[in-house]
Amino acid sequence: MRKRRKTTSYHPLKRSIKSGLAPGTPVFVGERKQDDVQISIMTYSHDGVEELRSATLEDCRKSVASDSIRWININGLHDVKTIETLTRQFSLHPLTLEDIVNSGQRPKAEEFHHYIFLVLKMLSYDDARKTFSIENISLILGENYVISFQEKKGDLFDPIRDRIRTGKGRLRSSGADFLAYSLMDAVLDGYFIAIEKLGDHIEEVDEAILAGNDTGQMAVIHRMKRELLYLRKSVWPLREEISQLEKSSSPLISAATKTFLRDLYDHNIQVIDMVETYRDILGGMHDTYLSSISHRMNEVMKVLTIIATIFIPLTFVAGVYGMNFQYMPELEWRYGYFVVMGIMAVIGGGLLVYFRKRKWI
Amino acid sequence: MRKRRKTTSYHPLKRSIKSGLAPGTPVFVGERKQDDVQISIMTYSHDGVEELRSATLEDCRKSVASDSIRWININGLHDVKTIETLTRQFSLHPLTLEDIVNSGQRPKAEEFHHYIFLVLKMLSYDDARKTFSIENISLILGENYVISFQEKKGDLFDPIRDRIRTGKGRLRSSGADFLAYSLMDAVLDGYFIAIEKLGDHIEEVDEAILAGNDTGQMAVIHRMKRELLYLRKSVWPLREEISQLEKSSSPLISAATKTFLRDLYDHNIQVIDMVETYRDILGGMHDTYLSSISHRMNEVMKVLTIIATIFIPLTFVAGVYGMNFQYMPELEWRYGYFVVMGIMAVIGGGLLVYFRKRKWI
Amino acid sequence: MRKRRKTTSYHPLKRSIKSGLAPGTPVFVGERKQDDVQISIMTYSHDGVEELRSATLEDCRKSVASDSIRWININGLHDVKTIETLTRQFSLHPLTLEDIVNSGQRPKAEEFHHYIFLVLKMLSYDDARKTFSIENISLILGENYVISFQEKKGDLFDPIRDRIRTGKGRLRSSGADFLAYSLMDAVLDGYFIAIEKLGDHIEEVDEAILAGNDTGQMAVIHRMKRELLYLRKSVWPLREEISQLEKSSSPLISAATKTFLRDLYDHNIQVIDMVETYRDILGGMHDTYLSSISHRMNEVMKVLTIIATIFIPLTFVAGVYGMNFQYMPELEWRYGYFVVMGIMAVIGGGLLVYFRKRKWI
């Protein structure tokens, strides 16, 4: 239980360790998700691509001079020293550095003089544990370069690397802003997949409930509700973030890319719609579940009570003729026993008919 | 169950298949609702009408040169190649093409340099299955032309074709913007019909509940609530879309048409009002249903418990005189039996009177 | 049941019959509330009043030339032809005509070049059937004239006619805009009366519930909630409508009248406040009702269960001494019977004392 929650953590990620430090002091906040920091550099222009799969800080420093578009990707954030050096090479603000290594950030866009800082949440749905895992992605969009920071190595950006290598699409012929957009688009595409999986899970649970197989479904519904809570925290601020970029007057973002950002905004609204729809659907499932539970319980209680009610008057009659009075005329009748048994059958049958007539059974 | 949901799908329509593709790559997302793509072209001016019922892409290309108003209608979206060619003829943005073939779009208006792109949802209520079916409609409003994309052939736009042919109303004497407005108006008129039918269904269920015939009504109420959820997703964004057109500074929309758009906006607000009212009414029905169920249950339990309660003390009395003590004076009394029977009648009657007095029965 | 709902209809008023017609085609949508169309004209200035109680279209046409303020009132909207002719005389937009004869309109203000079109809802509370009846009122405010359209003859505007005739107040000395304001004020005054009556009804129900007389009150509360739903739809849009007039830059509305419109706006806010307060109060009554029902039920069940619980152990004791074992020493004791009876009295009394101590009875 505890373990799971750590992942999609609403927990402040032990930010408390930072308390008292000067603002702008970079401290890694989060889980160490891989061992070493990996740096890769892609330098491309319309004419060609150059790729450095395990680059050093020195390579980064050199690349600053280049005229082509550069994409520097960093996997692993726990080695604060390395990241600090890197950010200094690109003269990033200390607060940006602090935010990059703090995986508890919420999605936002911050414009600085010579770069734009973007925070995104990468989402994946763990089919086995039925939970989302959320990873922090930071992007730096500067003139002619994009730096992306991931908590751990993932394959989310592979299709983009492929597109750069093959030169398909408009990536190679567009600027760094289009690369940044493409990365954001890849992240958002991941949301669709994750929510689709959650949706399948919700449908399974829905069908299980309708089929009356409802042991423990309440807990599942509640857990999924909580998952959606975390999800909302990732997608709602993203809306504002994209809208801010779209309206930005920064020269770093071209008009052509803004058309694509508008499309991205629409996709994000679609994701929000889906999240909100699932929330409503889960709410409805919760109600259906509760009312089906209580309906079943009522049925049980009703049938049992009816059985008791029929036999209690009969038992009374039997009790009457079990009394030991010396003078009880019926006892001496030849067919008294059978008459009484008949009366009891009539009473029982009458009650049954009455209950049926009132539609209680 | 599964089938139904596919239609009014909150499902992301397997957008996941698109993940990793370059933005602007057109991929058909949706259900293939008809076999072949049908293109029809109407060219009209104040003076006359020319109609091509099964046109080819070549016909479309030729029509570009025309001075009259052209309305190109496409039924069937799965043949991406054809649609791509068509959009290239009218130099539409790749993102527009991508949106046209993706039936999961939400209603929106997007202004490009030389055209306006509109997405609408066509609504029809399936009386038999008691569900809405929602179809995507895309409109391209350019200078002197309108292109409409439907997922499958429908009769929604037939009255407009008739009006163009006969020259009644102001259609023939107005521009392409009025045609686009007329198409939107036709779609919105369809909402009124669909919601009217849903309303009839809601009234039927309401009356069934009040008549006490409530088996399974809970599930029906929940399903209708879900239907309204999807419906809201179609009509709320439409509001923004129409308002955007009304306030647009694009030369493609004339002031005269804007007056009509304002009217359309009002109709849409009316639709929204109806949807929200039905939501509230369904909420109220849900409450009434629950309280009527629990009221009935209470009545049953009460009556049964009262029967049991009356007989339990009587059975006790009978039990007392069924004891086998050697010395029990009452047993030897001549009329002991009748006295005890009388006492029991008094107890039973007294309890009945007491219960009635306290209004329990 | 069906009948009632027709009146305060959330039903789209069979707008479906309009589907497919050209926008601006006038079709009467609503119930035919009176047989013939009645037209009356009041022409007045500071100096005098002229009144035509059953005017013809010809009279209307002539009045256009007049310099005095003219108030043309039309009762009955089903004769579309007549109303169409009239609106053409005053060169009204076809959409205005369409809206006038459609009683399903929501309150709104629309400014055209030479006139302002206003839609209002007249409200009256039917004491006998405990429902609101809502009637559509349309006003045309032009230069020097006001045209008012009512679904049927009513006495709402009589005080205003009296004030014009007698010359009291500022009506005779003000322009057409003040007349339009006065008509709106009269409609709003009607709201206060209607809500007052609803309030009395709510109080009656509240007292009945507190007095424990609650059969069927649930249905009444739900019906009143629904009534308030319709009411809200009349008063909320009115707020925007008045505010729009107040801020209008149209020369048709003078600054002096705007002060009065601000007052009207305040009255409308008061009406909204009352409606929302009643909604909250009804919500509270609903809760009280439910909890009083369940409380009563609990009381019943508790008392009955306690009776049963006391007698069940006693019956057991009696059953023990009703066993037929050959050797049961107690049975042969001289006072065995009385001892056992005493023990049973102690058990019963003890349970009673215990229950009372735990405050169960």
Place this chain on the structure above:
Amino acid sequence: MRKRRKTTSYHPLKRSIKSGLAPGTPVFVGERKQDDVQISIMTYSHDGVEELRSATLEDCRKSVASDSIRWININGLHDVKTIETLTRQFSLHPLTLEDIVNSGQRPKAEEFHHYIFLVLKMLSYDDARKTFSIENISLILGENYVISFQEKKGDLFDPIRDRIRTGKGRLRSSGADFLAYSLMDAVLDGYFIAIEKLGDHIEEVDEAILAGNDTGQMAVIHRMKRELLYLRKSVWPLREEISQLEKSSSPLISAATKTFLRDLYDHNIQVIDMVETYRDILGGMHDTYLSSISHRMNEVMKVLTIIATIFIPLTFVAGVYGMNFQYMPELEWRYGYFVVMGIMAVIGGGLLVYFRKRKWI
């Protein structure tokens, strides 16, 4: 019951009597709270104070000429004639007059050419009847004068009179705007006291509920919720009112006073915070109450059912050996009775142990 509600009336205060009257016709709407109208005038400047405790209309008229700051206070609003004369002396708008004598007004600020009209609600909590009583206060802020209208004589403004008399604070050296502010501040101070008392009452009820003494607490909670409903209607519009004054460009309000108005605004926000917090707390109390009631009920039912359940099998065993079969071997055993009694003890004890183990008792 009826009586109480009249006081904090959500009732439209029989505004219906006004229906049909010309706008601006002053009609007293409210309860006549005192017999005669009392007018008092304070004329003060930096140098001195002059006080007229029972002034006449003539005194008011004369005071108009004065150069000092004048504060005219009127207690009692039912004598419409007197108030009409007074307002005419200061050339107030007829709508202002109408609003002054209508105690159903909601808080608002209205700027006219030469004065500002303010409506406030004075609040006091009646400790005995546990209800708020709400009184209407109207203020006219003109150049060098303030006129205040109260429904009945109260001591709310006495501290301000004292401060004027003694010359303490900045009142004597400031303008009429500071006097108006001081009066508003006094009204708001009254809110703190009233809500403090309500808070004490809420705490008492909360403790009574936690102590299990909950007879009738439901009704109390509901009544307090209703009281807060009325309260909200007084404080929320006040927020807008003060904010409007603060941002007003009227020369009647000086920059120095605006600093104080900002402070007043903060106080009002604090009052709103408190009201909303109490609403949330009452909502929580409602839930706690319901769940404690149902918990107690459950406990009762459980214990009673357990008693019944233990004795029912035992009674069955006793019943078996009460059967009259001729051949029942156990009956003839020497210690049959004791064996059976032992078996019954084992069954009863066993059930008790089982129940305890499952934590049912």
Place this chain on the structure above:
Amino acid sequence: MRKRRKTTSYHPLKRSIKSGLAPGTPVFVGERKQDDVQISIMTYSHDGVEELRSATLEDCRKSVASDSIRWININGLHDVKTIETLTRQFSLHPLTLEDIVNSGQRPKAEEFHHYIFLVLKMLSYDDARKTFSIENISLILGENYVISFQEKKGDLFDPIRDRIRTGKGRLRSSGADFLAYSLMDAVLDGYFIAIEKLGDHIEEVDEAILAGNDTGQMAVIHRMKRELLYLRKSVWPLREEISQLEKSSSPLISAATKTFLRDLYDHNIQVIDMVETYRDILGGMHDTYLSSISHRMNEVMKVLTIIATIFIPLTFVAGVYGMNFQYMPELEWRYGYFVVMGIMAVIGGGLLVYFRKRKWI
């Protein structure tokens, strides 16, 4: 109970004692949390630091002349005289003084001509009593100086003092605005710690509920909900406060510091997110708790009812053969007793099988 509430008081802090006083009259409102007022002064510039740990008012007066940055910290607010003198030395507005000594203030920023007044709430979570304690912090940011007012001595600002002393970070080289920002940042860091602790507590309760150990958890959940209510009142207004500073045009705040304020704003949004998430989680826990309680209760009732239901028909059969009719053939059968016992076993077993089949047990 009463004690606890005093601390996180929603109580208006007996503001009533202020009623009737002139606005701007400083009255200490709150709890006296320490005995004497302590003043400390830090004077620093890029070159060095001077520290006065127990300063006098005289020291403060002298420091006014200094050119370096001065930070005056005051612990203890009950000695209104001292604080009044101090504020007069810095020519603060009387309303500022009044707000400083009133611990019931809500967070706000107020700009005056020569200084900015800030109110913050310091938060700490008392692990033992599981409640937040909230303390009022006031900051005065003037040209080259910051004055901070705390209700009692705390160690929250110690890290900042250390940073000034050691000259680490940019504090020594920045202006007074950066100092004010650093103090606010320290307060906000405290929020993370406090909410982290609350989160741990919520998780403990959640796990206890899931483990079925739920005695009294309802009260705990309600108390935590209330705590979050108070918390929200501290963090929501802070958002507006920081945003106001960030957008301020005051020369007292430099552009460089504004970048840091934007970061602070983000942190505050994160805190708000956490608070809202915890609210939702507590709401969900409440639901889970209720449904687990009712589920358990249902289980108990069902099992008990089933036991009763099985034995009631059996007891009836036993009762039948306990009747004393002279002619009851079964009684004379040789194996009548065993046959009946067998029949009873069959009935009981049959019911058990039936119940199991319907999944009732």
